[in-house]
Amino acid sequence: MPGEIGIWVFIFGDMLVFGLFFGVFVYERSRSVELFEHAHETMDLTFGAVNTLLLLTGSMFVVLGLNTLRGGASRTGSRMILVTLLCGAGFVLNKYLEYSDKIDAGHTPSVNSFYMYYFVFTGIHLLHLLIGMIGLVIMYRIARKPVLEARDIRNLEAGACYWHLVDLLWIVLFALLYLMR
Amino acid sequence: MSTHVGSTVVKGSAARISVVRNPTVVSWLALMGATVLSWYLGEGHGAREAATVGVIVVAFFKVYLVGRYFMELREAPQILHLLFAGWAVVVCVVLVAMYLTAGD
Amino acid sequence: MSATDVITSPVGGETSRNGSSPARAERQSMSRNSQLLVAWCGPAMVVLFVIGSVWLARYFPPAIHPSDSPQEVAQYYRDHKDAIRVGLVFTCLAYALMGVWGVCMAVQTRRKEGLFPVLTYVQLTCMAAGTAQIVVNCGLWATAAFRAGDVSPEITQAFNDAGFIILLGTWMPFTIWAIALGLNILLDRTTPVFPRWTGYFSIWSGVCFMPGGTVWFFKSGPFGWTGVVCLWIPFMVFGAWVLYFSYLSMQNVKRGFVHEQDLSIVS
Numbered sequence: 323m324p325g326e327i328g329i330w331v332f333i334f335g336d337m338l339v340f341g342l343f344f345g346v347f348v349y350e351r352s353r354s355v356e357l358f359e360h361a362h363e364t365m366d367l368t369f370g371a372v373n374t375l376l377l378l379t380g381s382m383f384v385v386l387g388l389n390t391l392r393g394g395a396s397r398t399g400s401r402m403i404l405v406t407l408l409c410g411a412g413f414v415l416n417k418y419l420e421y422s423d424k425i426d427a428g429h430t431p432s433v434n435s436f437y438m439y440y441f442v443f444t445g446i447h448l449l450h451l452l453i454g455m456i457g458l459v460i461m462y463r464i465a466r467k468p469v470l471e472a473r474d475i476r477n478l479e480a481g482a483c484y485w486h487l488v489d490l491l492w493i494v495l496f497a498l499l500y501l502m503r
Numbered sequence: 504m505s506t507h508v509g510s511t512v513v514k515g516s517a518a519r520i521s522v523v524r525n526p527t528v529v530s531w532l533a534l535m536g537a538t539v540l541s542w543y544l545g546e547g548h549g550a551r552e553a554a555t556v557g558v559i560v561v562a563f564f565k566v567y568l569v570g571r572y573f574m575e576l577r578e579a580p581q582i583l584h585l586l587f588a589g590w591a592v593v594v595c596v597v598l599v600a601m602y603l604t605a606g607d
Numbered sequence: 608m609s610a611t612d613v614i615t616s617p618v619g620g621e622t623s624r625n626g627s628s629p630a631r632a633e634r635q636s637m638s639r640n641s642q643l644l645v646a647w648c649g650p651a652m653v654v655l656f657v658i659g660s661v662w663l664a665r666y667f668p669p670a671i672h673p674s675d676s677p678q679e680v681a682q683y684y685r686d687h688k689d690a691i692r693v694g695l696v697f698t699c700l701a702y703a704l705m706g707v708w709g710v711c712m713a714v715q716t717r718r719k720e721g722l723f724p725v726l727t728y729v730q731l732t733c734m735a736a737g738t739a740q741i742v743v744n745c746g747l748w749a750t751a752a753f754r755a756g757d758v759s760p761e762i763t764q765a766f767n768d769a770g771f772i773i774l775l776g777t778w779m780p781f782t783i784w785a786i787a788l789g790l791n792i793l794l795d796r797t798t799p800v801f802p803r804w805t806g807y808f809s810i811w812s813g814v815c816f817m818p819g820g821t822v823w824f825f826k827s828g829p830f831g832w833t834g835v836v837c838l839w840i841p842f843m844v845f846g847a848w849v850l851y852f853s854y855l856s857m858q859n860v861k862r863g864f865v866h867e868q869d870l871s872i873v874s
Contacts (some may be wrong), residue, residue, distance in 0.1 A: 381569065382571075
């Protein structure tokens, strides 16, 4: 099992909650299609797409790094985790630019329900991502140890799985908030 | 399988060949491709309803790929794999159904 | 499940039982019973909450919506004054028991945390602060009921709002509490007090209390105080968290896992 059973309890728990979020969004959308379509036209797809690409790339590097570290301690492995951390930082920066862009244009959460869902769901997701970045910093420090014990590998796997959770939740949010029309 | 990859990263051309064949890299390429496809569909190409259904289905296919290859569920106990795939299928079907029955 | 492996300590229990004075044995049995008593406060709290808030006062699910007009709110309080006040007595009792139940968790983790139980102290502080908060929110609702119909409806509405805004909006101590409990389990490199996976479960629960914070910003829909995200997720997860950890604590105590670390020796 990747990581340990506990991290999967966390992951499935979060997937359940986000599944509910997704359902709520599409349900509310189906009740006021026009409003959502109208608001959706003001979304900039590039922000969302770039963030998707950043997360996917980061996820790949964390897997490659983990595979390397399983073969024994190596600088390559820890550097790959650093690349993932940079992808995460890029996501945060991009999100900051997007939020300020939206707020400058007058699209605040109180204006309409599309933007209310947009800000709340992406905000909760961003919180998950920031927790994941703390996890990546811890993983980086573990990866730089001269010798990796079984416990270290387990913790690295758990951190990696959490990071992939952040990635896959964003994939669905991207589809629902940016692409659905 | 994973330890095989780890041992080849040492140095030299053997390592590079294994990176190209690496399932992680291949699935990353597939995920990037799927993202570009759904970006294209979301930007206004294709019939509206079909494009949106496509976008949702592609999204959950991507989710499944992330689970199978990145989260390494293909090597995990069957039950985890099933739960994960089950979640993706159920949520996907519910969302598509709600979208299509929205009416007008 | 792994808690069963934990018990290498029948040995320890045996020796202390054999080599101890009757006074010591008595003290242990008292500790055992008091620990069971506080663990049972978890389920008791849920029952009292159901009687008070679900059945009598109807604060869960809330009979009053955040989008209701002041007149509707005042009307509801005036028509249901007695049910609300009696229900609030039960609800407030339930919330007060949370403070007692929190001690149960702290005692469990205290056994293993060592001489300076930092995370246990964090649990206790946040648990006490959280208890104080939600006890106060019952007081605010009781205030709303106190003069409902006599004063202008806006006043009744304001007190009703304040109750929900405190109940759901101040999730912070609860989240820190659950995370501290989770870390207590996960940072234990030997065999933790509770099964390791419950550490992750506790942290996840803490994360699930956060959506309650949306109550400050939204007057309707899933993020308002009747909403699925704002109300149902935090409350359902909190209930499951309390009940499961109550169960685990009772199991620990029943297995004679009361004095694994005898503090009288250490300090």
